[in-house]
Amino acid sequence: MALDPVSAMRVLTLNPGSSSLKAALHDGDLVDTRTWQAADARADERAVSEALAEWGPPGCVAVRFVHGGSRPGPVVLDDAVLRELERLSPLAPLHQPLSVDVARVVRGLLPGTPVVGCFDTSFHTGLPAAAARYPLPRAWTSQNRLRRYGFHGLSCRHALRRAAELLGRAEDELRLVVAHIGAGVSVTAIRGGASVDTSMGFTALEGAAMATRSGSVDPGLLLHVLEAGEVTVPRLAHVLHRESGLAGMTGTSGDLRDVLAARDQGDHDAREALAVYVHRLRREIGAAAMSLDRLDAVVFTGGVAEHQPGVVGEILAGCGVLGLRAALPGGSGDRVVRTGDGPAVLVVTAREDLELRRGALALVGVRSG
Ligand SMILES: Nc1ncnc2c1ncn2[C@@H]1O[C@H](COP(=O)(O)OP(=O)(O)O)[C@@H](O)[C@H]1O
Numbered sequence: 001m002a003l004d005p006v007s008a009m010r011v012l013t014l015n016p017g018s019s020s021l022k023a024a025l026h027d028g029d030l031v032d033t034r035t036w037q038a039a040d041a042r043a044d045e046r047a048v049s050e051a052l053a054e055w056g057p058p059g060c061v062a063v064r065f066v067h068g069g070s071r072p073g074p075v076v077l078d079d080a081v082l083r084e085l086e087r088l089s090p091l092a093p094l095h096q097p098l099s100v101d102v103a104r105v106v107r108g109l110l111p112g113t114p115v116v117g118c119f120d121t122s123f124h125t126g127l128p129a130a131a132a133r134y135p136l137p138r139a140w141t142s143q144n145r146l147r148r149y150g151f152h153g154l155s156c157r158h159a160l161r162r163a164a165e166l167l168g169r170a171e172d173e174l175r176l177v178v179a180h181i182g183a184g185v186s187v188t189a190i191r192g193g194a195s196v197d198t199s200m201g202f203t204a205l206e207g208a209a210m211a212t213r214s215g216s217v218d219p220g221l222l223l224h225v226l227e228a229g230e231v232t233v234p235r236l237a238h239v240l241h242r243e244s245g246l247a248g249m250t251g252t253s254g255d256l257r258d259v260l261a262a263r264d265q266g267d268h269d270a271r272e273a274l275a276v277y278v279h280r281l282r283r284e285i286g287a288a289a290m291s292l293d294r295l296d297a298v299v300f301t302g303g304v305a306e307h308q309p310g311v312v313g314e315i316l317a318g319c320g321v322l323g324l325r326a327a328l329p330g331g332s333g334d335r336v337v338r339t340g341d342g343p344a345v346l347v348v349t350a351r352e353d354l355e356l357r358r359g360a361l362a363l364v365g366v367r368s369g
Pocket residue numbers: 017018019020021181182183184211254255256257302303304307308350
């Protein structure tokens with residue numbers, strides 16, 4: 001069947017994550033992907049040029065931004081929007097500057113080609129007040145700016161879509177917990193097709209322990225090290241984003257492969273770090289489940305979920321209180337690991353690129369239709 005001109009458009013998607021830049025070229029139903037590791041601004045600029053050299057010019061481009069503020073959906077990027085998004089960089093220092101750079105580079109290389117920004121935060125814009133608001137003074141929160149935004153929304157949106165397909169159920173009838181486990185880690189509760197709670201908050205530092213990010217730490221501890229003069233504010237920001245999590249606890253890069261290798265060699269810190277990582281993930285899964293009236297399925301997605309079934313198995317082994325059964329999610333591709341009594345367990349590849357494409361085509365289609 002011939003595709004209509006909008007869906008047949010070649011779309012380049014660019015996804016700067018905290019440990020990689022992922023690019024994909026969607027040409028009708030064909031997809032070609034490339035990943036560049038250890039993203040930094042200059043490497044990302046080179047990656048964009050290499051992607052364009054390899055694939056040629058697309059009809060439009062979609063760029064993932066983790067922070068979109070209150071934007072409920074994708075927007076076409078122009079200089080003014082990019083300046084606004086750049087102002088959010090301090091709230092997502094591992095991602096936002098890279099996305100802004102990548103968008104500027106691609107706009108420079110492809111003048112006249114629409115470049116669309118799609119936001120992790122959009123999926124969470126309907127969070128109920130109980131989940132979105134911090135218990136801070138009204139004067140701080142009344143403008144609705146200092147609140148919980150949530151991230152990994154493109155991944156959650158795709159996980160919901162795939163879970164509905166794999167389980168043969170309507171999206172809006174599913175009650176899901178989605179555990180996105182990559183370099184960044186978050187857990188989201190989905191009910192009625194929408195996010196109703198999520199572990200990341202004002203920034204992508206809150207919640208579970210991550211590859212190099214601390215996740216949640218008692219704010220009293222942070223006040224203490226600041227007041228004691230042990231660190232400056234910029235140093236503390238650096239430590240919490242880049243020198244904590246699995247990396248900080250072990251002295252490795254924080255890549256789970258390195259941590260598992262160290263544990264296999266009997267390294268005590270690696271064993272303890274993985275125990276903390278798994279414990280904190282289970283705690284977030286339990287917390288997310290409390291926003292649901294029943295739990296139909298837990299969906300594991302992101303690089304760790306895709307490549308390390310043993311770690312998913314370790315997490316599941318301690319989730320019996322939710323009715324989840326221990327399982328080792330072997331196999332590959334999107335799959336239902338277990339069904340039967342208790343919630344189902346799914347592993348889904350994080351295809352943020354498909355949501356980026358969808359978001360871009362919806363906008364470009366509207367503009368050209
Ligand atoms: N075989 C593997 N290939 C790629 N990543 C892996 C593999 N095994 C484990 N991982 C983990 O997946 C993480 C990357 O996940 P990913 O979702 O791609 O991250 P991000 O989008 O944040 O860059 C790495 O930090 C690594 O710990």
